[in-house]
Amino acid sequence: MTAVASHNIVKTFGDIVALDGVSVEFEEGIVYGLLGPNGAGKTTLIRVLATLLKPDSGSATVAGVDVIADPVGARHKIGLAGQSAAVDEFLTGRENVEMVGRLYNLSKEEAKTRATDVLEAINLTDAADRKVGTYSGGMRRRLDLAASMVGRPQILFLDEPTTGIDPGSRLDLWDLIEDLVAGGTTLLLTTQYLDEADRLADRIGVINHGKLIAEGTSNELKDQLGGDVVEIHVDEQDRAAAADVLTGIAGSEPVAERLSLSIPAPEGSKTLTAVVRELDAAAIEPRDIALRKPTLDDVFLTLTGHKAEAKPEEPAETGRRRR
Numbered sequence: 550m551t552a553v554a555s556h557n558i559v560k561t562f563g564d565i566v567a568l569d570g571v572s573v574e575f576e577e578g579i580v581y582g583l584l585g586p587n588g589a590g591k592t593t594l595i596r597v598l599a600t601l602l603k604p605d606s607g608s609a610t611v612a613g614v615d616v617i618a619d620p621v622g623a624r625h626k627i628g629l630a631g632q633s634a635a636v637d638e639f640l641t642g643r644e645n646v647e648m649v650g651r652l653y654n655l656s657k658e659e660a661k662t663r664a665t666d667v668l669e670a671i672n673l674t675d676a677a678d679r680k681v682g683t684y685s686g687g688m689r690r691r692l693d694l695a696a697s698m699v700g701r702p703q704i705l706f707l708d709e710p711t712t713g714i715d716p717g718s719r720l721d722l723w724d725l726i727e728d729l730v731a732g733g734t735t736l737l738l739t740t741q742y743l744d745e746a747d748r749l750a751d752r753i754g755v756i757n758h759g760k761l762i763a764e765g766t767s768n769e770l771k772d773q774l775g776g777d778v779v780e781i782h783v784d785e786q787d788r789a790a791a792a793d794v795l796t797g798i799a800g801s802e803p804v805a806e807r808l809s810l811s812i813p814a815p816e817g818s819k820t821l822t823a824v825v826r827e828l829d830a831a832a833i834e835p836r837d838i839a840l841r842k843p844t845l846d847d848v849f850l851t852l853t854g855h856k857a858e859a860k861p862e863e864p865a866e867t868g869r870r871r872r
C-alpha cells in the first residue's frame with residue numbers, strides 16, 4: 550500500500566517559495582529519506598503531510614487518507630517526532646508519553662501500558678520517572694521518538710532526528726530507528742546528513758530550494774555520477790598545484806575536503822593513471838592516492854554544486870533550538 554503520496558505541493562511564505570511543486574511517493578514498509586541542506590523545505594513538507602500546514606496548491610495522502618480533505622483521519626495514521634516537537638520539562642518522561650497517548654484517545658489504562666512499552670523499546674525505562682528537565686539532549690530525542698510511537702501510527706515522520714546531538718547518542722538513535730524499522734514501521738525521515746540517509750533509508754529523495762532534484766536508492770544515486778572517483782591526499786604546500794592538475798584532467802574543479810581532493814574518474818584506472826602521471830610531471834608527490842566508489846557526498850555535490858552538511862561546529866541555521 551502507498552504510505553505517502555504528494556502531488557505538486559507548493560507552499561510559499563510571502564516571497565519565499567518553501568516548496569516548489571514537490572511530488573513524492575513511496576510504499577509502506579520502507580524508510581524514505583528526504584535529504585537536503587538547511588532551508589531546503591524538509592520541515593515544511595513534513596508539516597504539510599502531518600496536516601499542520603495547508604499547502605497553497607497540490608495534494609497529498611498518508612496511508613490513503615487525504616491530508617487536506619480529512620486532516621483528522623490523516624492524523625490518526627501518523628506519528629511525528631522532530632526539532633519542533635514539544636516535551637514538558639516539568640513532567641517525567643513517563644507522564645509526557647502518557648499525555649500524548651491520551652491525545653491519541655487511548656484510555657487511561659491503555660496509555661499507561663503503552664507508555665511502559667514504548668519507553669522500554671526506546672531504552673528509557675530507568676529514567677522514565679525522572680523529570681524531563683534532567684534529561685540529556687539524546688534522551689530528549691529518544692523521549693520525543695517514544696511519544697511519536699505511543700499511538701501506534703502506521704507511518705512515522707522523523708524530522709532531523711539526530712541534528713544537534715552528540716555522535717554517541719546519534720549512533721544509539723540509529724540503532725533504535727533500525728529496530729523500529731525491523732518491527733515494520735514505515736518511516737519518512739529528513740536529514741542533512743548523507744551518511745544518515747545512506748545508512749537508514751531504502752529510498753532517498755534529494756531536496757534543494759523546495760524542489761526534489763533526484764530520487765532513488767542510495768546505489769542508484771551513486772550511479773548517477775557514472776563511475777568511480779580518484780581521491781588524493783597531498784601536503785598543504787602542494788594543494789593548490791595539485792588542484793590545478795586535477796582541474797586539467799577533470800575539466801572542472803576537484804571536490805576539496807579538509808585533507809583530500811577528488812575528481813570523477815569516468816575511465817576508472819585510466820583516469821587514475823593520468824592523475825599519477827601528471828602529478829609526477831608537476832613534481833608533486835601525493836601522500837595517498839586511490840580509486841574509490843562515489844559517496845552520497847559526491848552525488849549531492851554533483852547535483853547542487855555545494856555540500857549538503859552544515860558543519861556541526863558552525864550551524865548554518867541561526868537561532869536553531871539546541872536540545
Ligand SMILES: Nc1ncnc2c1ncn2[C@@H]1O[C@H](COP(=O)(O)OP(=O)(O)O)[C@@H](O)[C@H]1O
Pocket residue numbers: 562565566567585586587588589590591592593594
Ligand atoms: N513559518 C515560516 N515563515 C516564513 N518562512 C518560513 C517559515 N517556515 C519555513 N520558512 C522558510 O521556508 C524555507 C524552507 O524551510 P524549512 O522547510 O524549514 O527547511 P528545512 O527544514 O529543509 O531546513 C526556508 O527558506 C525557511 O526560511
Ligand SMILES: [Mg+2]
Pocket residue numbers: 591592593708709
Ligand atoms: Mg527543518
